[in-house]
Amino acid sequence: MSVSEVIPIITSLSHTDKFRLMQVILTQLAKEDGVPLQAEPASQQDPLFDIIGIAEGEDSDVARRHDAYLYGAS
Incomplete structure (x- = not known):
């Protein structure tokens, strides 16, 4: 079966079935290429997780107003 024959069938599937098809x-x-399908822990996906909690100090408004400091939002 060619891709052009499969596309109309896929288009008619429900959203849920399309996700199931993608998983399959x-x-x-992955099996054919010998690649494991394991999700990495969040701390390994984003290097910003490495800096969470490293700062110490008295209560300041940085936690409450971090968007203003980072993006200039008021």
Whole structure:
């Protein structure tokens, strides 16, 4: 079956079934390529997690107004 024959079938699937199809396809590709499908912990996905909690000090408005300090929002 060609891709042009499969597209109309996929288009007619429900949103949930499209996600299931994607999972099946990704699982099959990973198996064929020998790639493990494990999600990394959040701390390994974003280097900003490394700096959370390293600062110490008295209560300030930085926690409450961090958007203003980072983005200039008021």
